[in-house]
Amino acid sequence: MAIESASGLSPVEAIALVGVLGVGSQWLAWRLRMPAIVLMLVAGIIIGPVLGIFDPARDIGPLTGPMISIAVAIILFEGGLTLNFHHLRDAAVGVRRLVFIGAPLGWFTSVLALHYGAGLGWESSAVFGGIMIVTGPTVIAPLLRTARLSRRPAALLQWEAIVNDPIGALAAVLAFSVVLVLNTEGTTPTEATMELAIGVVVASILGWIGGYGLSRAFKRAWVPEYMKVPVLFTLLLAVFAISDAVLHESGLLAVTVMGVVIANANLPSYTELLRFKEHATILLVSGVFILLAANLDFAALKQLDLRAAGFVLLVVLVARPLTVFVSLIGSKLPFKEQALVAFTGPRGVVLIAVAGLFGERLQELGIEDAALIGPLAFVLVAFTVVLHGFTLAPFARFLGLTGASTPGVILIGGSRFTTGMAEALQKAEIPVLMTDPNFGHLRRARSAGIPTFSGDILSEAAENRLEFINYATLVAATDNDAYNTLVATDLSPEYGRENVFQIMREKADSARHQLPRTLGGQRFGPEKPFRELEALVIEGWTFRITRLTDEFGFTQWRDEHPESILLGWMPEGGAIKLVRHNADIKSSAGLRLIALRPPSANGSTQPPAEAGT
Secondary structure, eight states: OOOOOSSSOOHHHHHHHHHHHHHHHHHHHHHHTSOHHHHHHHHHHIIIIITOSOOHHHHTGGGHHHHHHHHHHHHHHHHHHTOOHHHHHHSOHHHHHHHHTHHHHHHHHHHHIIIIIIOOOHHHHHHHHHHTTOOOHHHHHHHHHHHTBOHHHHHHHHHHHHHHHHHHHHHHHHHHHHHHHHTSTTOOHHHHHHHHHHHHHHHHHHHHHHHHHHHHHHHTTOSOGGGHHHHHHHHHHHHHHHHHHHSTTTHHHHHHHHHHHHHTSOOTTHHHHHHHHHHHHHHHHHHHHHHHHHTOOHHHHHHOOHHHHHHHHHIIIIIHHHHHHHHTTTSOOOHHHHHHHHTOOOOOHHHHHHHHHHHHHHHHTTOGGGGGHHHHHHHHHHHHHHHHHHHHHHHHHHHTOBOOSSOEEEEESOSHHHHHHHHHHHHTTOOEEEEESSGGGGHHHHHTTOOEEESOTTSHHHHHHSOGGGEEEEEEOOSOHHHHHHHHHHHHHHHOGGGEEEOBOTTTTOTTTOOOTTSSOEEBSSSOBHHHHHHHHHHTOEEEEEEOOSSSOHHHHHHHOTTOEEEEEEOTTSOOEEOBTTOOOOOOTTOEEEEEEOHHHHTSOOOTTOEEO
16 A cells, blocks of 8 residues: 655655656756756755755655665765775875875864864764765766866876765764764763774674675676676675664665775676666765755754854865865975865765764764754855866866866877878867877877877776876777777767767678677768778878858858768867768858868869868
């Protein structure tokens, strides 16, 4: 029998509404190129406290708390799953300092800001201060993509967020565990210490056993491929529940440890697990944030006074810069990069989710000022996200720490065709990078002064050495169709499939050689495989760039050059758009066309605005 609330939504309707608003906010934020957390905050507050359409306590009832607890556990497991010690060892000295020095120092400065700035007691400050170590990995990534920072400061901010995500959760768990045992009636200090130690040890052992056992089972093929994600999810819940039964909220520590163990197990199926955590995190982060925003009590917000504003300013202008500058002493990082990192610390969904959870738990222990943790978290997140969302890019440009102003193109494969295209793009002031695993294939590109990388674009060396933030489009154009497909498939999630291209496969029309449509990238404009494109360049075809005007539009260009192969176009002041299969071009003044022209056309009269290689 279905349970319905006396007024409002049924549980099914409420959960569906949370899903639609959460995922819809993330999609809309992607379209508008803004932090999703802002839209989720607005959506949750509108349907909750403002309009009263959705009330979690009324419409979902007692399941709200357990749902949030499980969701936070999975989110923290995801944080642990991203913490690969091998990558951390290879990271810059600044990253390690921000983790090993910055995390404890950030905890300490946050506690002071909460106690003296917001007026919270030491117990609430210790728990909330631990959570504030987290700088928001779900917020940092889109901000970095929008601001287009240089590689080193971007890496510092990204790795700090990834690594400190589970560390902040662990700090909060440990602080809460101390508060819990100290506030348990009839418990002596010795008993409280023993209970805390047992809980932490049991949680750590359970997490290690869960992660090690799962990794061993996957490596030995004891679990079939189609069951790996279900087994992972089930074991995750089991570890969380068992550890929580030993010591309340220690399950969060257990699942974080479990994620770290799996991340460092070198699993062959690690990519599939990462996809699971990405999909699960998007759903759960959206759901948790909508639930918490809808459950926000305006009466609690009204309790905030000027001390709350002082607390936010202390965090942004004192605690964060002090933590970063002290951590990076002796790191030999330029002061400009230190300043950018010091004044960039947006908090995200994880902070609000964990803060809301522990705020409720502290209130249950009778700590009254814990009611302010949730509102303070909302204020801090909203302020920092809006602040850094609008100021990070201008501040980075002021410091000279941004990438190229125009998004560039990565060309995979060193050939005559890609070299000629790269030269044309460079003359059009489009950043370009050519890569090829064969050093000799890049000889022509190096002679032409084109930036090159000799190695596999999918390697860790490429990830560590290349400024990927400067490039928004990728073209796989080697003589190996299988490699082109592999590169396009692997990098599509990073760049977006609409921005990843590959040249036509040699035997694309053969039923025996056709690959699934889900593999590879967009088909690049020319209906010709590598061999034919290379032959055209050898025959004397050249790359030309033409600027359209009001008098000389696309129709006139096509009429004059019917044999030319259009490769792409560049709007005035915009990024290059490569021609997809059967794409239509809308002519406009100032639009520049890049095309491959036959030898017969190179001696003809060109429009005044035309240039080429």
